[in-house]
Amino acid sequence: MLGHHVRDPEESASSDALVGVRVLDLTSVMAGPFATRMLADLGADVVKVEPPGGDPMRGRPPLRAGHSAYFGTLNCGKRSMVVDLKNSEGVALVRRLALASDVVVENFRPGVMHRLGLDYQALADHKPSLIYCAISGFGQTGPSSRKPAYAPIVHAASGYDVANMRYQRGAERPARTGIFIADVLGGVYAFGAIQTALLQRERTGRGQYLDVSMLDAMLALQVFEAQEAQFPSDRQRPVYSPVRAADGYVIVAPVSQRLFERLCDALDRPDWRDDPRMCTTEQRAHHWDFVTSLIEDWTRERTARECEEILLAAGIPCSRYLETAEVLKDPQLAHRGSLAEVDDGAGTFLVPNLPWRSSAGSGRARPYVSAPGADSNRILLDLDCTEADIAAWRNSGVLGDRPEEGR
Numbered sequence: 226m227l228g229h230h231v232r233d234p235e236e237s238a239s240s241d242a243l244v245g246v247r248v249l250d251l252t253s254v255m256a257g258p259f260a261t262r263m264l265a266d267l268g269a270d271v272v273k274v275e276p277p278g279g280d281p282m283r284g285r286p287p288l289r290a291g292h293s294a295y296f297g298t299l300n301c302g303k304r305s306m307v308v309d310l311k312n313s314e315g316v317a318l319v320r321r322l323a324l325a326s327d328v329v330v331e332n333f334r335p336g337v338m339h340r341l342g343l344d345y346q347a348l349a350d351h352k353p354s355l356i357y358c359a360i361s362g363f364g365q366t367g368p369s370s371r372k373p374a375y376a377p378i379v380h381a382a383s384g385y386d387v388a389n390m391r392y393q394r395g396a397e398r399p400a401r402t403g404i405f406i407a408d409v410l411g412g413v414y415a416f417g418a419i420q421t422a423l424l425q426r427e428r429t430g431r432g433q434y435l436d437v438s439m440l441d442a443m444l445a446l447q448v449f450e451a452q453e454a455q456f457p458s459d460r461q462r463p464v465y466s467p468v469r470a471a472d473g474y475v476i477v478a479p480v481s482q483r484l485f486e487r488l489c490d491a492l493d494r495p496d497w498r499d500d501p502r503m504c505t506t507e508q509r510a511h512h513w514d515f516v517t518s519l520i521e522d523w524t525r526e527r528t529a530r531e532c533e534e535i536l537l538a539a540g541i542p543c544s545r546y547l548e549t550a551e552v553l554k555d556p557q558l559a560h561r562g563s564l565a566e567v568d569d570g571a572g573t574f575l576v577p578n579l580p581w582r583s584s585a586g587s588g589r590a591r592p593y594v595s596a597p598g599a600d601s602n603r604i605l606l607d608l609d610c611t612e613a614d615i616a617a618w619r620n621s622g623v624l625g626d627r628p629e630e631g632r
Contacts, residue, residue, distance in 0.1 A: 302591025598626020
């Protein structure tokens with residue numbers, strides 16, 4: 226299948242940088258699962274604990290034969306257990322799992338883990354080497370810490386939505402949220418924090434507590450805006466907008482004087498070089514809407530692909546606006562092995578691999594998605610639990626899976 230990158234055994238072995246690292250995944254929805262999926266891609270043994278009935282994300286579309294490809298993208302390569310945390314024995318079992326792990330990741334609302342007795346201090350007192358990562362919308366403490374926090378809420382609260390609206394000509398309200406940037410960015414920062422903590426533990430032998438805030442992550446995204454808010458400037462900043470082509474849109478970004486002069490040559494408009502509204506970077510910034518309209522006069526007479534080919538040949542940054550379905554077929558992704566094929570029991574589908582390549586071998590998505598509780602038996606036997614223990618927990622409802630699902 227397009228994008229499936231087959232590695233030889235030698236490369237696969239060298240890419241498993243986190244083999245031997247045990248991760249207890251107490252996360253749901255997106256930010257936490259995104260972080261732990263990255264750990265699994267690097268070879269960590271990630272045990273995902275799900276509530277009875279399974280993670281609610283298993284019901285999110287797109288669905289095929291009852292299996293969610295959305296869930297599968299976030300959770301491939303993890304082992305699954307179903308444990309009832311409303312049951313005191315279930316809490317005790319998760320505690321055992323945590324103390325047998327190197328890393329615990331959770332994204333419950335602040336305070337929940339403390340009430341369960343599964344907070345960092347309660348665990349670290351018994352295992353000082355434990356790395357514990359808590360992901361939340363606003364951080365674990367402070368006046369906003371207990372607010373409900375989903376990505377669209379954090380986008381609004383972080384200033385991102387209003388900042389983005391101000392770049393949209395004529396917009397009267399912030400845009401609707403469909404792509405959950407705060408979740409992905411929070412997951413990426415959590416992944417980086419965990420890697421840093423693992424490195425520090427190698428040096429000191431001690432674990433640590435990591436408090437990752439999606440609000441902080443979204444503020445970090447606003448590099449220019451956070452400074453401009455403190456030091457307002459009258460100087461306008463060019464904002465590169467889509468320009469219409471005959472059959473779609475392209476974006477053109479002549480970001481320097483040299484690139485603008487190349488654009489003049491490519492469009493056969495040498496007169497632009499001497500136009501006082503465009504001859505310098507500062508003047509172009511002040512008259513950017515005018516400059517954009519002139520570029521669009523040229524692009525709208527050509528197809529998007531033709532615009533892209535002509536401008537790229539001249540060395541000018543340019544791209545067509547593509548649908549996601551088109552991007553999945555991009556030969557560049559196939560060349561890089563950017564997509565992996567995963568099977569969740571309803572068939573195969575493509576998921577993104579980690580976005581970097583390493584000379585020592587890169588991580589990759591593991592090609593399976595476990596059913597709810599499918600790995601309970603093996604996980605518990607590895608924890609030195611007996612078959613009798615497992616049967617008793619299952620009969621009492623501590624394990625919310627069905628015996629036939631275990632393996």
